[in-house]
Amino acid sequence: MVSTFAPQAAGDLNFLKKLNRSSILGTVRRYPGATRADIAAHTQLTKATVGGVVQALLERGWLREGELQPRGGGRPGRALYLDDAHHVLLGADIGVRGLRVVACTLGGEVLLQRYVTEAPTTPEETATRLAEMLRVLRDDPVIVDRHCLGLGVTVPGPVAPEQPILRLAPNLGWIDVAFLEVLRPHLPDLDGAWLLDNEANAAAFGEFYFHDGIPPESIVYISAGSGIGSGLVTGDNYPLVPRGIQGLVGEIGHTIVQPGGLYCHCGNRGCAETLVSGWAIRAALGIADTEDLEAAIAARGDDPDVNAVLRRAGEALGTLMLNLHHTLNPAMLVLGGSLMHLGERLIAPALAYFEAHQNDLLRGTQRVPVKVIHDSTFTAARGAAAQVMAKAALEA
Amino acid sequence: MVSTFAPQAAGDLNFLKKLNRSSILGTVRRYPGATRADIAAHTQLTKATVGGVVQALLERGWLREGELQPRGGGRPGRALYLDDAHHVLLGADIGVRGLRVVACTLGGEVLLQRYVTEAPTTPEETATRLAEMLRVLRDDPVIVDRHCLGLGVTVPGPVAPEQPILRLAPNLGWIDVAFLEVLRPHLPDLDGAWLLDNEANAAAFGEFYFHDGIPPESIVYISAGSGIGSGLVTGDNYPLVPRGIQGLVGEIGHTIVQPGGLYCHCGNRGCAETLVSGWAIRAALGIADTEDLEAAIAARGDDPDVNAVLRRAGEALGTLMLNLHHTLNPAMLVLGGSLMHLGERLIAPALAYFEAHQNDLLRGTQRVPVKVIHDSTFTAARGAAAQVMAKAALEA
DNA sequence: ATGCTTTAGTTAATAGATTTAACTAAGTGG
DNA sequence: CCACTTAGTTAAATCTATTAACTAAAGCAT
Structure with missing residues (x-):
């Protein structure tokens, strides 16, 4: 599971400097308006170190100074933000x-x-x-x-x-x-x-790195489009993207959730992708590959066949969410991909299934939040x- | 997915020293008999740094010196090993x-x-x-x-x-x-x-850290006993054990592989644990909880019912292996747990299923090796x- | 208004880690 | 025996972060 940003095995002083610079930058990213003192407290670095690094980042156009942050009965700190201009x-x-x-x-x-x-x-x-x-x-x-x-x-x-x-x-x-x-x-x-x-x-x-507010400890993004896949990100200052030995981490479209089910293009049977994916829904409803899926489904209106297909796909999506919960156990699940345009007939059953079962194992503990991105074009x-x-x- | 050994976000010189010491120790662990020069080449540290750290580790009983390693036309290096005596x-x-x-x-x-x-x-x-x-x-x-x-x-x-x-x-x-x-x-x-x-x-x-020879890049260990679970380890010098936000990483026993299947003690239906686990096999064959499972099954000999139950459990295990392959994509799978004592009637179908399907997605690439630990008592x-x-x- | 207290941030000296460069050590081969 | 190669050590240099003392700037009590 080597990541693009995997920490090095060993390092010299230059490595340490990069580590701390990145850590300081990451602190400002996650806590916009943090002062030098805030950063020092958060990173466990000293004020002197933080001051020096911040100075360099200001000069290079990575950070900018903002307003004064009033402190209780002391000198106010200078707010720092990522420099959005350079x-x-x-x-x-x-x-x-x-x-x-x-x-x-x-x-x-x-x-x-x-x-x-x-x-x-x-x-x-x-x-x-x-x-x-x-x-x-x-x-x-x-x-x-x-x-x-x-x-x-x-x-x-x-x-x-x-x-x-x-x-x-x-x-x-x-x-x-x-x-x-x-x-x-x-x-x-x-x-x-x-x-x-x-x-x-x-x-x-992106959902992790540009998260509004403090990002969760880890995120799994489920991308439901023509096929279905997922991505995992974890880490504090250095987000890690595990890829696996062949880059197959999160290839949930080909996990088997229905042994002996429909044949998948991968050659196996009962893959998740045969239940919840653009082509599975097209196949089930006889929608040609040339047609726009969203428009075709909208055109059919409140058709019971459509409703049933979308509900079954949604439940399969919920199953996948549950399986990811019990395999990767992220702090947050994000649903995206073009299938989200198909709306509540698909999304609601997925959320309902996940909500109903996610806590079966560890009763009474915190729920895993789910965020739905209805338009994930970009x-x-x-x-x-x-x-x-x-x-x-x-x-x- | 915070790990026990997660790299720090920021660090001082002492942190850097620990990092490098651990890296040097890890190099000797994975390459027994490595010389100081080998370590320097492998870690990208200088000979001077390696020499100093090795000296300290020798004095503290972490490393011991071995024989001279002949080099082609130069001074031979001194082999280093983990000190097994102190x-x-x-x-x-x-x-x-x-x-x-x-x-x-x-x-x-x-x-x-x-x-x-x-x-x-x-x-x-x-x-x-x-x-x-x-x-x-x-x-x-x-x-x-x-x-x-x-x-x-x-x-x-x-x-x-x-x-x-x-x-x-x-x-x-x-x-x-x-x-x-x-x-x-x-x-x-x-x-x-x-x-x-x-x-x-x-x-x-343990399978990763004490691996004979250079460990694979990552390992998933599947523990099939009374229940079924798995563990993941990845990393070079600093093996990481992702646990997830609630410690549920690898809780594959409660992934759903048969929607609408048997009820599981977790309250859900069709969990993997209802198909492949000690209690699932006991339930299917009517073996009491007080009996020894291995002995009870051995006593029944070549019973077709037993064979069928074990084969189905094995196939479910193979499905789990495939799903892990497509979710965590480790460089190696290790099978262990008390169920391995039940022998080839269970293991062979699992391996066969995995072998038959693991490469459906990426044809022609390397196979993921599977190691079976027949007696994983310790x-x-x-x-x-x-x-x-x-x-x-x-x-x- | 003044001074005390608190917090923010900077500066110069210090400590500590790795590197650099020069060295010694110990082999092979002609 | 000498040139060459590789291993390992040593001392000086370099670089990073820390320490400790300082300045800066606010609130608050008197």
Whole structure:
């Protein structure tokens, strides 16, 4: 489960400095308006150390000073915030049914976004198209003068844990694509970190990293779209994204929840993806791949068949949530993906099932909160941008 | 997913020193016979740093020097090994059907072991019994002169991630037991680290930490006994044991693999534990709780009913293995627990199912190796000892 | 208004860890 | 016997964080 941001095994003084700088930056990210004194208390570093590092981060445009924070009967501290004016993070999402790009501030605010609803064909053509979109973004007056910290790209399939290679995207027909290498010639001037990750991993990372308020201890993001997958993020200052030995962590679409059930395209039977996924719902309702799923379902109105299919899919989603709860046990579950557009007929049964059963094992303990992102169009792209920032923060 | 050995967020020079010391120790553990030069190459530390730290570890009895390692055309290096002579690690396992204790060397060699087959009653009585067994061990001439680094205790249920509290052990009837606090008065003189963990977590840790040769990148240990659970370990020098927000990571016994299936004691239906676990097999074959499961099944010989039940349990185990593969994606799976005593009628179908399907998703990539521990009586206790060592290594 | 107290933040000296560079040690091979 | 290679040690240098003393800036009591 090596992570992109795994802590090193051993280190020198420079490593220690990076660690502390990243820790201080992470504290401000999670506690906007924190003062130097707050940071020192939180990180266990001394005021002197914090003061010096903060000074350097102010000069480099990573932090900015804000108003005075009154303290009870003492000198007020100076509030610190992430500097939203000098840097920009780029994120791109290659989805089965479209391409999305975003430009973000260090605080996760989306400055610019673009979306085209064309299905990707070959990696080369996709790279051409994506590069166009990114160039338009890069040249936009809103961000043209900012320093770009890098680009994160997400893909709908598992990525090898050690190298940025998409292993398999069944819904794109791509196998073993080193997409960053395909894209790089199209954007020779785009410097900074270049990252490639699975779409659900990136989305999970973004929800965690740019969480409003103090982030939960760990998050699992469930991405229900054409297929279904999930991403896990955990850690304090250094969010970890476990990928597993083959990048298959969170490939819940192919966990078996109905032995002897329907055949899945993976060759197995009873995979979760045969119950809750875009193509499973299309198959069950006879909706062609060319049609827009949301529109087709809306057109059928209050059809009992539709209701039954959505309810069963929702219950399967609830089962998956419960299984994730008992396997990864995250502090928060986030539901996203295009299937969320299908609304309460799918979402309500999922939540109801999970709510009813999550505490069967440990009675009386805290409930695991579930957040539903009804429109997650740019969630993965923004998450990819978050990963760029986390990477760059270590080098700041 | 905070781990017992989670890297700190920020640190001072002392933290850096501990990190590097632990890294050097970890290198020798994984590469017995490594020279100072090997360690320097592997950790990226300089020869000077390695030399100094090794000197300190030699003096404190953590390392010992061995023979000269010939190098091609240069001065031979001095082989280094974990010092097996000066320290001892204690591990204890509270199982549903017995108590086990072990004493280990730093290299994981079991010096002493004891086993009683009495079911634990109350925490207090269990502590009394366990303390007796540990005192006998501690007074044994083989280890009486060694410095004890601490004691690890395992329990058959989830442990809270931040505090050493057993949340729930359904098969013992224990709820929210701070067992170390119960045990401590019985062993006031036993100093060093005191740790409490879930039995599967500890077993996974031990299989990883004391692995012969270079350990895999991550391990999932599946413990199939009265119930069924699993533990995950990952990391290089600092093995991480993700526990989750409630300590439920790896609670695969309550993942649902058969919606609408049999009722589980947790209140839900179709849990894995209703298919593959000691009590599920007993229920299916009408074997009383007082009988020994292995003996009862052996007594029935080649009974078709028995064969069918074991085969179905094995297939459910294979399903669980596949689901873990697609959720945690470890580099290695280890099967253990008392159910392994039931033999090939159970194990073969599990392995066959997993082998047949593990690569459906990523064709042509490496297979995930599976190791079966046919007698895992002391595996968890030894793993608890391993955790003691990992903890102590940071303070060495 | 003044002074006391409290908290925030900076500065210079100190301590401590790793690195650098030069060295010694101990082999092989021509 | 000498050149070469690799292992390991040593002392000086470098760099980081801490310590301790300081300044800064607020509230509050007198």
